[in-house]
Amino acid sequence: MSEQIKPFSSLLPKEPQVRRMFDDIAWRYDLLNRILSLRKDIYWRRVLVNEVLHLRPTCLLDVATGTGDLAWAFARACVPEVVGIDISKKMLEKACARFVKGVKPPQFVEGSAMALPFKDDSFDVVTAAFGVRNFENIALGLREMHRVTRPGGSLFVLEFSRPASPLWRKVIDIYNRFVVPGLGACLARNYEAYKYLYESVAAFPSGAAFCRILEDNGWREVILRPLSHGVVTLYRAIK
Numbered sequence: 001m002s003e004q005i006k007p008f009s010s011l012l013p014k015e016p017q018v019r020r021m022f023d024d025i026a027w028r029y030d031l032l033n034r035i036l037s038l039r040k041d042i043y044w045r046r047v048l049v050n051e052v053l054h055l056r057p058t059c060l061l062d063v064a065t066g067t068g069d070l071a072w073a074f075a076r077a078c079v080p081e082v083v084g085i086d087i088s089k090k091m092l093e094k095a096c097a098r099f100v101k102g103v104k105p106p107q108f109v110e111g112s113a114m115a116l117p118f119k120d121d122s123f124d125v126v127t128a129a130f131g132v133r134n135f136e137n138i139a140l141g142l143r144e145m146h147r148v149t150r151p152g153g154s155l156f157v158l159e160f161s162r163p164a165s166p167l168w169r170k171v172i173d174i175y176n177r178f179v180v181p182g183l184g185a186c187l188a189r190n191y192e193a194y195k196y197l198y199e200s201v202a203a204f205p206s207g208a209a210f211c212r213i214l215e216d217n218g219w220r221e222v223i224l225r226p227l228s229h230g231v232v233t234l235y236r237a238i239k
């Protein structure tokens with residue numbers, strides 16, 4: 001399980017290590033994302049944004065918002081209230097430094113998905129892109145997101161997954177295992193962070209296994225949509 005995969009030490013708690021790791025790579029995070037995913041990350045987030053916009057949310061929370069890609073996309077699409085939360089101060093500084101003329105900026109909050117600082121039933125939609133894999137306790141994070149979603153509201157999770165095709169799975173595995181940490185070392189001067197990326201993706205319970213975890217933590221009508229031959233999966237669930 002990805003909860004046991006930690007960036008630096010297997011003996012210490014995960015959350016402070018994850019925070020430190022993202023603080024360290026924040027300066028290069030967006031560039032590395034574009035390069036390592038061959039710009040596919042933009043497409044993956046766009047699919048999520050389009051699905052969310054069909055629901056016409058008025059109040060949306062983006063958990064593990066990072067540098068704010070999703071939060072800003074919803075703000076640009078005129079979602080009236082957008083809140084982004086993250087544990088990494090440096091990632092949030094990047095998110096706050098963005099500016100889009102004529103767009104009401106999202107509200108960015110420093111805090112953890114393990115104890116969301118919001119009232120019950122506050123949001124129409126909660127999103128999390130490439131964040132859940134990093135949680136210290138995935139079940140607790142999913143329950144917290146459930147608590148702050150209004151009844152009938154939706155959760156959208158985007159996460160890496162394992163392609164169904166054995167050949168494609170092998171190609172992606174080799175890429176993640178050898179190319180990703182190498183590029184991370186060259187471009188972000190951080191081999192550990194990108195080795196952790198490979199290890200945490202390999203250990204994450206994706207596909208049907210993650211759907212079951214969602215259901216076990218209160219979510220219903222869970223559906224999944226594999227993207228790019230299953231390299232990434234978009235999950236949608238309802239409270």
Ligand SMILES: C[S@@+](CC[C@H](N)C(=O)[O-])C[C@H]1O[C@@H](n2cnc3c(N)ncnc32)[C@H](O)[C@@H]1O
Nearest residue numbers: 022064065066086087088112113129130131134
């Ligand atoms: C891979 S980045 C994804 C950022 C952004 N959602 C995106 O799509 O680019 C993962 C983010 O999750 C954040 N994170 C990890 N654990 C968290 C937690 N327990 N609560 C809030 N944010 C967390 C990290 O600080 C990091 O910014």
